[in-house]
Amino acid sequence: RLATLKVNVWTLLLTVTVCDGWLFDGFAARRHSESDEVALWPLPQKFQTSVDAFRLSSASFQIVHAKESTAGPSCSLLQNAFRRYYSYIFGNGRKHGKNLENVFDADLAELQVQITSADPECDGYPSLKSDESYQLEVNQPTAVLKAASVWGALRGLETFSQLVYEDDYGGQNINKTSISDFPRFAHRGILLDSSRHYLPLKVILANLEAMAMNKFNVFHWHIVDDQSFPFQSRTFPDLSHKGAYHPYTHVYTPADVKMVIEFARMRGIRVLAEFDSPGHTFSWGKGQTGLLTPCFSGSSPSGTFGPVNPILNSTYDFMTRFFKEVSTVFPDAYIHLGGDEVDFSCWKSNPDIQKFMDQQGFGQDYRKLESYYIQRLLDIVSTTNKGYMVWQEVFDNGVKLKGDTVVEVWMNNNVDKELQNVTGSGFTAILSAPWYLDYISYGQDWKKYYTVEPLNFEGTAEQKKLVIGGEACLWGEYVDATNLTPRLWPRASAVGERLWSDENVKDVGSAYDRLVKHRCRMVRRGIPAEPLYIGFCPHEYSGN
């Protein structure tokens, strides 16, 4: 038997000079499209790899806690991840016989995972401040993955699994590799909308899986909107009972929500719930009489309703109780409060609102009324000790915001100016404007998403630091369980690399080569990610 397998895909594909025993390193790699044969996605910040290849035996290979690790077998988050990545690497039920005794020199016997912080955060939730960095050394006979906390370990496990490749004999191999990696942006989100269409749990969980494969760490759950209210509240059960598409089959029960949060946590993903108001609340009104503004036709109510009624104390009493519940249901430190696209026509039609406007001295400026509402809402949510995120209008309209507010820039006109203004005022921003993935078009639109540079606006270094990330948004008008997953992936993967990798990782051609392989990897793992273009995967999606 050969001590080291040198005949493998690398030697066939690469024609790069070997320097210092390493085939290439992270920065050189960006100048060599050959690096892309590794098919790492998103590309790590720094990596070196070699032609030295080691085999992994499905019978004997193990992922284990390093002796020095502060985490151990009681860390169910890691235990779960070890199992998950073992099965990604070897497939389910693809055993190649038992040869536990039979470990060759050329084998990689195990991956040791070492958590270095005193608190590994096994039972914690990921946050904006989580340390996701990790170091990975793949060498004989053991590979070592080091991370401060479980969050970095999760990212490193994904990278490790991506380094493994199948040879022509169906065996799994990995090359000698050294990686030091960390995310460029702390907030890397996917927005899904479960109001325009109800999304069965299975779909949400599948997409959390896919998010982890692309190192996303925020699931922005636009859970309710005008069209339906699937969130089952214990305090106000009528909200979903009357506001969901169906009170039993089209709701998220508290147990469902818990499952989503835990499934996400196990993958280092925050669940950021959005309860958008005062607009986008039509469905709220069905189960909460008096919450919405009655619209008038002339001098009498027309029977239709507008945004949340901002002039009644009952509104704020309701919001206080509702957000008290929401703040306990969702453990994340942030709640998204929406605040976008408020239509003023109903407010304008209502004589009581007009009277209130006069009393407050707002004149005919309904933005002032909106701000009044938002201001009171923010104060309410502040008492729950949550931070909040808002859509950009809230900032644009001059609402007074807490210093740690995150402003989400979504309007695709004047994005640079908006980022300049938001960060210039000292607020934190995330960018979603260029990444509305519900807008589909013919061809490879992922390239458009990929080539966005979030920090291209004019501003100081301090301002740029305030842009903490972005989100790919898949609004729900045209997607449900039938088509959501292939429409989102791998288009969102382009955003994933933009938000994780170094800003110099921007060559579309080399990204294409890696993304094609990454997409086939997702398919092999059961995610029906659609093709980028003509071609095939060794293991095709077989249909449903």
Next chain:
Amino acid sequence: RLATLKVNVWTLLLTVTVCDGWLFDGFAARRHSESDEVALWPLPQKFQTSVDAFRLSSASFQIVHAKESTAGPSCSLLQNAFRRYYSYIFGNGRKHGKNLENVFDADLAELQVQITSADPECDGYPSLKSDESYQLEVNQPTAVLKAASVWGALRGLETFSQLVYEDDYGGQNINKTSISDFPRFAHRGILLDSSRHYLPLKVILANLEAMAMNKFNVFHWHIVDDQSFPFQSRTFPDLSHKGAYHPYTHVYTPADVKMVIEFARMRGIRVLAEFDSPGHTFSWGKGQTGLLTPCFSGSSPSGTFGPVNPILNSTYDFMTRFFKEVSTVFPDAYIHLGGDEVDFSCWKSNPDIQKFMDQQGFGQDYRKLESYYIQRLLDIVSTTNKGYMVWQEVFDNGVKLKGDTVVEVWMNNNVDKELQNVTGSGFTAILSAPWYLDYISYGQDWKKYYTVEPLNFEGTAEQKKLVIGGEACLWGEYVDATNLTPRLWPRASAVGERLWSDENVKDVGSAYDRLVKHRCRMVRRGIPAEPLYIGFCPHEYSGN
């Protein structure tokens, strides 16, 4: 118990005057959007329905051969269809207890299927001349479906199953109804492309199911192209062995092809195979040395290849043997020979071709060379006793065609002029230009497909009769098993109704209401048809 169930969805939804005991009829229906609550898709040519509702018992309801029928239990096509439609109506394993003894007055006991022609065509293949018309009378205690042949019976069974609706207690009901139906166009096709991406059998079969639900009757199988040659030929096994993406996992074996043809036949669907040449043949060259034209760079071969080499006898020998096999593998009376998008640059570069052009007196007109090739190919295929279909260029270039040639109009400029020319020359035409469903865009593009009127060109009544139908084409650059089905349905359903229903059935609003329900019906039957817009289905797709 009530003799007749009058309380049902109809009475709640309809506010139409009852005339002659019937709630409305087919032509009145088109003036009343209420008719759309029936959610028949495509809309039958003539129908009347009533508020009288009958219940169907899953325990006792049967679909049977009428005593007078020329088909009986030995007609496996119908036996199979009876089973299929029973399970569409009652779901799999959704029995409501046994009450065979317990048939109430208000129940519909059975559907009798009566084939009236001497030859029911149980073991035949559908053809361009198949009679797909049927009459359906739903009344107590039996419903009767009459059709000349099994092909009409299949369409009638689909319609019958669409008439059944679930009441609030989970029971299945059907209203008293009278339908007389037939297709407006004889050729109603779906083109799928298994070359740009390999399509697993499962995907092809699922889409044949969906086609039957929409009364499509032609599966235009664009089986090979430049990118890959998955068709396994017995005569030339190297074509797929070397030309497929993978010789074992990405091919259609003779058994696979047979299965597709039989599955389609059972649903009244023709399998029209396309072997496109002389362009679009790059993959052919891998397994058939000497077939393609060697391109030249200056005076020496460049190593690349162009279209089929039209100047060699060996080319025509190959085509003779190849199409002899193809003509036996595919039972349909037509073969599609392609003939589109021939790139002349390689032919121009090749000195032998130039010499041949001189000899033939073609000058520099490479269209003449193309016509020369096509002419010889058509003559070859004619000897197999098959008719042929070609893309419009073959007609445009003045190739001499047999009278029964079908010309497929696909270029979306000057469609009307082209139809005028093709039919003006006495040829049969099918239209696909406005229905390239691979071109996706944001929003409800089905409306665009729906509002096409194929006979809007200037021409005589005789000319219009020569337009025998159309095809929705889903070219394969961006679709494979992961996303094909939801991308095709229900967008192709719009084309389905255009090609089946009366030309006056064109109100987009009422179509929307029916299509939303039809799409949910497809979802309930296991087809992941994507949503048209915001909303929900009572039985959502659960994911994979």
